[in-house]
Amino acid sequence: MNRRHFLQHTTAMSASLLASATSASGGQFTGKIRKSLKWSMAQKAAKDMTLVEAFKKLRACGYEGVEPSLLFGHVTEENAEEWVAASKESGLIIDGTVGGRSEGLEAGIDLTKKIGGDSMLVVLAYPQEQPLQKTWDAAVARMKEAAPHAEKQGVRILIENVWNTFLISAYDMARFIDEVGSPWVQVHFDIGNMMRWGVAEHWAQVLGKRSVKLDVKEYDLERAMNEGMRKGFDKPLGEGSINWAAVRAELAKINYSGWAAAEVKAGDWEYLADVAKRMDKVLDL
Secondary structure, X not given: OOHHHHHHHHHHHHHHHHHHHHHHHOOOOOOOXXXXXEHHHOOOOOOOOOHHHHHHHHHHHOOOEEEOEOOOOOOOOOOHHHHHHHHHHHOOEEOOEEEEOOOOHHHHHHHHXXXXXXXXXXXXXXXXXXXHHHHHHHHHHXXXXXXXXXXXXXXXXXXXOOOOOOXXXXXXXXXXXXXXXXXXXXXXXXXXXXXXXXXXXXXXXXXXXXXXXXXXXXXOHHHHHHHOXXXXXXXXXXXXXXXXXXXXXXXXXXXXXXXXXXXXXXXXHHHHHHHHHHHHHHHOO
16 A cells, blocks of 8 residues: 555545444533423323333433422322432432422422532522512521521522512523522522523523533523413424524533423323433523
């Protein structure tokens, strides 16, 4: 083989190896983002199964984790050990919980720790009969109060952006987290919720590393305008108004690595598997 042919052969082989390596590595966030879902999405499909059987089915559907709600009583002190056992036997990780309101933070943190979760999603109340500054100050103080307990237990308190009209700007959320001033109080960033008022990738940009976990849902502005605001959530993942490529670009800038939980309507096993595949596409897994 002469020198020219050798170089051509070497170049072709290198290109082939690079293509194989790229294909093997998967998408932009393969190995960085792990898929979870809210337990309420699977409850209907799992109604005639044991928890272990349901967890195994969720694994087969493509999920690595699950997030039960403490607010809705999915997990209690009485059944916590059942959840722990099902997680161990199935390999499905209980990555966190939906803790609800701020009143029971410490108890929720303890229960989350007991079942193996490392975060508790919290929704901040917005009593509109009182001044906004009073609500803000009380919420900041409550998070500061709970932060040492969260650190002790190794469970982060993650504030979610929701529709109760409190913290509806990315700058409001960022300022709130910064005023609390603890790495144990951060954001559970819902990629769909803010589309009613804002732009998903702008939230991702402003929040930056404050976003510790993600909720994944779609939102369609045209449907919301024509049929009602909540109808905006009815579009399947990847078929609405969210610019997922732009969201991924902002997540890449902070080298996001962690959990992303589907939070869409409930359905059967085939539907849940389809949601997992759609997550692969919109998150480039």
